[in-house]
Amino acid sequence: MAKRLLPSLNRILVEKIVPPSKTNSGILLPDKGPKLNSGKVVAVGPGTRDKEGNLIPVSVKEGETVLLPEYGGTQVKLGDKEYHLYRDDDILGTLHD
Known part of the structure; x- marks a missing residue:
């Protein structure tokens, strides 16, 4: 049985985005400078009063x-x-392409 979490109040459920360190064929990718600490919003609470x-x-x-x-x-x-x-x-901002 799959569980789903619905955040309460003003909480946000985020899945962090981890850049790949290897290609599909197994080649290691070098670090390219600072990484953004980002994530995709999976669920949000209703808000606060x-x-x-x-x-x-x-x-x-x-x-x-x-x-x-x-x-x-x-x-x-x-x-x-x-x-x-x-x-x-706690969220610092949204990222757009």
């Missing part, structure tokens, strides 16, 4: 690529995949 009770939605959407802080987040393992949970305000 302000003092008046108004809903403040999460600022990113499922499927977006986001820039992540170097440290932080909560590691979550579902099946054989690893994910990380971040709060909305």
Whole structure:
């Protein structure tokens, strides 16, 4: 049975993007300078409420690529995949092509 995690409040579930270190044929790729700590948004919570009770939605959407802080987040393992949970305000920005 596959599990699906739905984040609560203003939390975001992210699958980190790890650049390949080898090609499909087994050739090792050299490091090409600094790597971006980025990930793909898998799921988002509904948001949080302000003092008046108004809903403040999460600022990113499922499927977006986001820039992540170097440290932080909560590691979550579902099946054989690893994910990380971040709060909305921990996300540094979105990446676009």
